[in-house]
Amino acid sequence: MIPDSPLFLYYFLPLTLVLFYLAPVGARCGVLLAASGIYYYLADAAGLPVLAAATLGNFALGRLIGRSSGAARGRWTGLGVAANIGLLAWFKYGAVAAPLGISFFTFGAVSYLVDVRRGLLAPEGSLTRFAGAVAFFPKITAGPIARFGPVLPTLGRPGPGWADFREGAWRFAVGLAKKTLVAGALAPVADAAFGSESGLDMATAWLGLVCYTAQIYYDFSGYTDMAVGLGRMFGVPLPENFAHPYIARSVREFWRRWHMSLSSWFRDYLYIPLGGGRCAAWRVQANLLLVFALCGVWHGATLNFLVWGLWHGVFLSLERTRFGGWLDRQPGIVRHGYLLLAVMLGWVLFRATDFGVSARYFQALFSFSLDGFDYTWMAVVTRQRLAVLVVAVVFAMPLGGVWTGFCGLFGQGGAAVAAGGRLAALAGLLAASAMAVAAGGYAPFIYARF
Template sequence: MVFSSVFFLFFYLPVVLIIYYITPLKWRNAVLLVFNLIFYAWGEPVYIVIMFASIAIDYTHGMLVEKCKARGNDKGARWAVASSVFFNLALLFFFKYWDFIAGSLRSVGIGFMPTLGLSLPIGISFYTFQTMSYTIDVYRGDARAQRNIVNFGTFVTLFPQLIAGPIIKYKDLDDQIDHRTYHVEQFASGVQVFVVGLAKKVLLANNLGMLWDAYKAMPVEQLTTAGAWLGLLAFAFQIYFDFSGYSDMAVGLGRMLGFEFMRNFNYPYISKSLTEFWRRWHISLGSWFREYLYIPLGGNRVSKPRLFFNLIVVWAATGIWHGASWNFLLWGLFFAAMLILEKGFLLQYLRKTPAAVQHIYTLFFLMISWALFAVEDFSRMGAWLAAMFGFAGGGLADAAAGYYLRSYLPMLIIAVVASTPLSARLWDRLPEKPMKVILPVLLLGGLVLSTAYLVDATYNPFLYFRF
């Protein structure tokens, strides 16, 4: 089940909200847990068993860690944390990376690992990271062990952010799981954020995704330099509005249910360096890797060689987290190399240049990174990168590039504006009275237009579901 579907918008969500709010406060987590499990099982009923196992393992390990710590048995607590982390990583490895490693080994003549052909459980990369951080936080004393398994299960399966984030650390939601407040302003704010996210996804990401798909399906020998850049520009906006739209919808749904989730995107395309970009893009993932991998490795309080090693480890992990494919590892290592250059010497020179130069530098290397990310086949990736730099089989431009540019230019202009804080700043300058009239009209218009697209469209992917 996806948020951007007519069934979810006009049946599942209203039913959840009505039953949730007529339920007495002490039973709301139990009701929400049931709806969470229905939401997850809707697409993959078989894998609900994994969800139950994840809840049971991490719930018991959290209490075991706290019990060992209370008795002064730090070694036992560390073993409990280690076994919890091992379980979660083993789960992720088995479903996400087993066939990838087996296929890679077989390609070099090593065939002891059979390929299993198992489908990837939706959201496994997100919920395993969430539950893994729980026992670590309990060990560190950053969170209390949750003694109510219903409340813990509600955290693990919370449907607004279950299958594509943002990645919520238990310590950030601990108090809200047990006790949360409800007020009309919070609910109204949630509706507003949700509709904005829905419009991002349906009106921008889906439409620009069709332009990217047209170029992705094109034979590389027909690709032009202009087409390579135009296609990747469409992908850059598609993945941003797809994932930030989903994150907005998750935050909005959370507020409707009384929760506050962290912001996951902060206008990343206005960044003036790649370092800044990664402070603004997928903030919850960056925060997770920084807290649970980068800092334990020593962070930046180490020698320069060790700092660079830490960056390589973190970015290799970030890359492979996104998918079981060599191009994702290459994508992660590309950012590791660029961030090493920036931290080593480049940033100090870059900051002395005009802001426009800094923006152009950042966007140029981001476009190269999206080519590594979006094109999984290495031979095709090489041809695509060559086309970007003028070595295209189809030449510099063709009639198709001109046609697509003319057709999608209004959408691209809207995407450019929507990916900056400009519209938000203009909105904040409106007088309060006109704003109260205009806002409901815009939200209703966005909902109606998005619904019309959903009723008519067959193209409605969520890119981050596959991660």
Template structure:
């Protein structure tokens, strides 16, 4: 079920809110949310509800087993539970890549929606229980709600159990919180429907149809995709956070204007923050982090980002995308970062934006041949070139102001004048109402698409 669909906006969400706020106690509210989350997931993946439920029970029981043991037995319980989670993820997500790479037929195993996200939720719960950050929760309904909470179930943000542990047992609600949450939801909906979706056809035309694009067309397509994926994913995250606020949870912020970064290191402090901090805490630091000789730090960065790329998808282009970012982080750690800090910030910004945009070509392309085709065009080796038929058809008059406006918004955030207006209650309310009206018009026309991160 899509957040932007009529079914969600006009049926599922109103019924869920009515049942939730009519429930007299936190356990009853939890039961409503858990039932709603299972319905939400089953709407698109009815078969895999059983898988998610089974993995939740495994992690619930495993955490209790870890908590009840010490020493070697505790480590064994954790290792077994982690192996079960990773094996399940591998079977459903990576067996096809392994088979094809080995020259075997692709078994065509369907990919369960959101499996990367709910697997990482389970792993963080198990590892933090092992580290004694908190005792294992003995209420299976609370653990199930943590794993399956529908706002963040499909595409994050990745929520640590400790972030919402207290809220699972007791939450406070108010009209002010509900209003703030709905405001965030509408802003996220606008990012998706009014920016990401209208830009998408332009990116699709270049990546999927343009043959041997020239400099202008290649950069136009890559830039359009950079904006599309940002506003698509940031929009989803903002909607999820807003829904969390309505239901009494504080979900972590996932983006901080990442395209304003002046280095790749800074970019990863601002982009998909919940994922980058997950890899930092559960992989990079256990590998040794930046302790020891420089080469070990570089090794750890490469390992983390290779796995980060693989987490996003079972394709070598994703692995290469992770390696691309890992290499830039190593270069910055080796000395480029210190040089950038001494140079004007504009130079670092141009460098980081160019590196990220070139990396998105790896992320979006279906194969390495297409990557090289687009990079050749972006390098200017075919000249400026013109727009081919598919790209020209996709480049609507709307894009002439939307693309540059979206670019400015992605880099600088809201202008100061708009932020001042937001401080005025009437102006803020009017702006939100206008955004909501425009979004509902888009929904009524059926002009919406699945979120990009649903496929990961």
């Protein structure tokens, strides 16, 4: 079961919402925990014992860290961090299938143990509430990486109001539309380009790369929009994970906007403890390269992911040199073009199945050959997909101010126009997404495999 499947949308989610809102406030955490267990069982039954063991182990370790002092406190924390990272490495990089969402729930557990060690968070005394925070089904598949500080208090007695439900439903509908209507429509073009075995011409390679650049953003941000929306509907706050990353004008800014829960995790639990930007210039560069090498490895054990992480680490290091100062003085269009080129070329490493495929794809991008593009245009590109690509480009930009300004033209009736427009958009997005789901054109979220 995945969050855009008919089983989830038409049966699991409505039943969970009904049971949640009918239950007494004090029993709602139990409802969410039971729903999360059922969700995980339906999505990955083989991984459920691993999730349960990790939950029990981290709950016990948090209690031990809270009761200890001095060196013992540090030793228990070190043991817990090593156990979580070891668990992740064993399943993700060994010869066994990785449990669903292991990268996300282990990183969440590490942040919990370290925060308890630092005195930023009290050790959780309720196993039900702790397990609910670990396994909360909206985020378990592909994040965001939710820290326990904001989540645990609300899970005790979740009490969302009508405004929470309304805003959460809107956010969920937007995320579902991103996944089914945009990412789903562009995926065949990207798949055809990256899956070609007969060689690519330059135009087809660039078209496939542009489509993948849009696909991965709308796929991943769509999932996290759905997760954040569901969290709000259940009264559980989840962190934002995207802030229009493709409008960035530097790689530094891109990582402040892309997968923000992961980049902030690496910043707070690795980069700053290593010295961050407060040490010698060469150490800063080394820290950045190490952090992004690990960021790449977090996504997978292949050489492609390592090189992808180092690719971003090199650009971040360069932007801390005179090159960064030069870049800041350039016109916005130059800086934006630099960012898009750097990120898009990096996506080749991320998407290709191995280093040989990525090397051939880079060669095609700069081959200056157009042989075969006519066939691509006839067989793969449709008017619908071209229209979706245009929509993807437009809505990658922040347009909230445009809508607010439009509603303001109606004066005192602007609020009614805004409410009516959102209601109509909500109904339209849900209906269109439902048709896409019914057509069977959906696929697992890209980040579900991480």
